[in-house]
Amino acid sequence: MIAAVTTRLMLLDTASLYFRAYHGVPDSVRAPDGTPVNAVRGLLDFIARLVADHHPDALVACMDEDWRPAWRVELIPTYKAHRVAEEAEDAPDTEEVPDTLTPQVPVIEAVLDAVGIRRLGAANHEADDVIGTLSHRATGPVDIVTGDRDLFQLVDDTRGVRVLYPVKGMGNLAAFDEAALRERYGVDGPGYADLALLRGDPSDGLPGVAGIGEKTAATLLTRFGDLAGVLAAVDDPGAALTPTQRRRLTEAHAYLAVAPRVVRVVTDLPLPDADATLPATPRDPEALAALNERWGLGGSLTRLLAALAARR
Template sequence: MLVDAAGLYFRAFYALPDTITAPDGRPVNAIRGFLDMSASLIERRRPTRWVACLDLDWRPAFRVELVPSYKAHRVARDGSEEIPDLLGPQIPALLEVLGAFGLACAGADGFEADDVIATLAHRDTDPVEVVTGDRDLLALATDRVTVLYTGKGIAKLEELGPADVLAKYGVPAEHYPDFAVLRGDPSDGLPGVAGIGEKTAAALVTRFGSVEAMLEAAAAGDDGFPAGAAGKVRAAKDYLAVAPAAVRGRLDVPLDVIDDALYLEPRHPDRLDELAAELGITSSVQRMKKAIATAHG
């Protein structure tokens, strides 16, 4: 199970009130929510391996160079990611709790969690489940990789394989990024191609596959385009030449071998108990322990 950690702790932060606090008064709603949601996933799906994948660079330079508007709407005045004041301090504490459990975390300088997930899913041979609210990762869906999409919440988790992606969006999973580039995605600051909406984007992907193939066909005067679409593709050729590389998850992130086993016993039990008391999250820690025990059968 590969978890988009930021996606989960942001979801937890907004789902639970910030009146959930530690004994010293600091908010711990994101920590509690992350642990409770993770416990629910582990209990239901029973993975034997688990990794929290981290955004060590939420807006990598290589993506901004390709598409300057990439996530630009989420940049704070100081150039960092816009994170709620009450969430930021919870993240290091959450990572310390995960470390005390012995739950694996993985990240790489210059890369987003999406890239970490894509690399780990690609290089493995076991069945993989990807937990994310980012639809770009639907591209990873194969007979071996299932995307557990959290867009409607953990309770209404969508289990998406390649056939499900095709049925839901009308495009092969591997070409979902091409579809997103054409249609646009405001959440990532992707402008899309003017005049091309969801239906036309799906039709183009079905006909040509990749954006690169569309550009070649449009330049060659291929008559397989819907009316007017070839001109729109040609007009957006500069954007289309670079955007796919900004959207697709990287498969070459330099990651060491990760000890990602879901161990029955916490790695640092005394420190975990200290953190549980300090943060006032004893019930969430116990719930996680119970979930891990359930996964072990």
């Protein structure tokens, strides 16, 4: 597991953030040889701002070792199915990614390693599961930085866990604590997972329950407490469900039986020990200098190193 942290821990949903960087920074930002590095430089600038604005003591760039785990697909075959790139029938699923983004991912990983920012993934699991595990193990406040609303389920005021969510590009972050979640969605952190699976999520290939949108899902969860309470109400003739709601929930029984395992993030992965303390100076200056020369990281790298140095 990550070494005990008693101060502020920041967890990055790295793929979510470099996708946003890729789409938020023009591809005219290129290396000396003309290769696009917009995702690389955009992510470095974003991390620099996070460090400067939110002052984490430790930071982990959480990675997708498996963006579409087979065990989730076995439970819900449509899970992220629309994102699968066309490959040979016997080839493993690969995510459909823009051609000019794919080559930037190894560069991002190499730069983070040379700077000394800890990267961590887990076999057969998504970055969400790594984030869930680390946030549950943390002994101090946690900031989760993600463009994926699924991680709202980890918000927990009693443990100081909140989500920083980019609402426009990379420059404007909304901080979601329990009050913000209730104001926006009508549920708390754990309730958000139940809301998501009832409502469905086309971006993840989750069908949801036909005819039950976000507002109805929130109303049902407020009325009956959680998904278990909603399902118990289906079997209770006296429960305050409309005939249509009762029918639709009954018809979705098979989906609702497996959806919680798919939607709820894993919080007990056997992750290795690691020091996630942010460095004041680069871990491998020579490697970083070579990467800077090769990829033309320029001001983006300078700003990140300045933000890290300012923490001393």
